[in-house]
Amino acid sequence: MADRARTPQVVLQTRKLKKHFGGVQAVCGVDLSVPDGDLRAVIGPNGAGKTTLFNLITRDIPHDSGEIHFQGEEISALSSHEVCRRGIGRTFQITSIFRRLTTLENVQTALLTHHRRHYNLFAPASRLYRDAALALLERVGLREQALKPSGVLAHGDQRRLELAIALAGDPRLLMLDEPTAGMAPRERHEIMELVARIGADTGLTIVFTEHDMDVVFAVAAHITVLHQGWVIAEGRPQEVRANQEVQRIYLGQQVARSR
Structure with a gap:
């Protein structure tokens, strides 16, 4: 148990994952590594590629190139149904x-x-x-x-x-695409605190997208930042908050809108 705590198993990994739509490169060689039990936020401005990345991982759309590994198994050739059977759960932006x-x-x-x-x-x-x-x-x-x-x-x-x-x-991995969409601020915090408790109680690995930075920095253990399909930063919340490129590209927009 002590060894596992020091080096958690990687549950989800993508390598050089790419997807384009016409002349638009939506996901640009994304390398993502999510350890067992992580609560990972994927953030970025609108159009950054967050939902497309989720759709690639859950096989709702095909990728152009790259690899997707789940619990050590390459799953990029599987159907969305087969991926679900392997243990990847998903919610969507629109209530279903x-x-x-x-x-x-x-x-x-x-x-x-x-x-x-x-x-x-x-x-x-x-x-x-x-x-x-x-x-x-x-x-x-x-x-x-x-x-x-x-x-x-x-x-x-x-x-x-x-x-x-x-x-x-x-599921072994739960992917939540904007789980607080359409909610009031207090509701957003309540449902994400619930998600965090479920993850802590069960050991479930959770990856979510979210636009409310207060929510993200309150609950996420690690954050991956996308911009125009590229990963521009990754780390613990305090590391991402201090990243100057993130501040310029993303967090600065949040501040500007709040003024």
Whole structure:
């Protein structure tokens, strides 16, 4: 255990990863290394390549060149479904839930899918994994909302539900693309503190994108900064905050907008 603490296993690694759209180079030879149990923020201005990088890692879009390794296995030839089966979970910028199903049924559906079983609301299968689903809702603070149609939940609670759905896949790596999008400042801090607690309690490796720098510097263990598809800085929050290029390119924009 002591040796593992000194040299954590690398869970996710990309090497010279590239992607272009027409004449635009969206991801420019990105080298990324995320150790076991890390809470990693990927930040950068709009158009920096953050979502594209996520889409490449989860195989939602093909890469042009480079390598993607997950737990030591090269996964760049796998489909998004196969990557999910390997243990990479994902949420998206736009809320994605079954709005006509209850909060509980959404999580049950995710559990049934993970265990490769079919869901039927009118058959005993609808009772499968009920306890496991309720436990996940408890973890994200939605136990009291279990029987409500998910479509009537507040936006912040729908984001919590998405987190529970992602956790239902029992991921080894969880990738959250702007998990606080559309939330008020207090809600942003609350949900990211929840994410940090889940990571600390379970040892789950988490990578997230976020525009709120207060949130990023409050919860992230390490930060990777992208600009025009390139990694321009990486390190602990205090190191990134002190980086002059980051201040010029990104943090300076945040300060300017706040004036």
